[in-house]
Amino acid sequence: MHVVTLKHLHEASVRYKDAAKEIAAWYKIVTQVRWTSFVEVRQIFPDADNVDGYVIFNIRRNRYRLITVIHYAKERKGKMTQGHVYIRSFLTHKEYNDKANWDKEYGTR
Numbered sequence: 001m002h003v004v005t006l007k008h009l010h011e012a013s014v015r016y017k018d019a020a021k022e023i024a025a026w027y028k029i030v031t032q033v034r035w036t037s038f039v040e041v042r043q044i045f046p047d048a049d050n051v052d053g054y055v056i057f058n059i060r061r062n063r064y065r066l067i068t069v070i071h072y073a074k075e076r077k078g079k080m081t082q083g084h085v086y087i088r089s090f091l092t093h094k095e096y097n098d099k100a101n102w103d104k105e106y107g108t109r
Contacts, residue, residue, distance in 0.1 A: 070086070
């Protein structure tokens with residue numbers, strides 16, 4: 001999968017140093033897969049949630065939430081597209097409770 005945008009993950013790693021290793025591990029895994037459905041996401045990340053078109057990943061055992069939108073890989077003209085994971089927000093558990101925070105450009109809080 002192609003992750004858009006790395007800037008958001010980098011900013012989250014700097015801002016939340018305790019989550020940096022898990023963010024890096026998440027990124028490494030995601031860039032090596034080609035998901036075609038949410039079912040495949042759950043095979044690797046069993047605690048991921050699909051809520052109103054967003055895919056939510058728990059980071060640091062639910063201390064943080066990575067809010068994404070995934071455009072899954074699909075077959076086009078006999079070939080599989082790469083697929084994209086769009087980073088929408090990286091939130092603390094408390095920030096996550098306010099859905100208005102989910103789709104803000106990172107760093108505007």
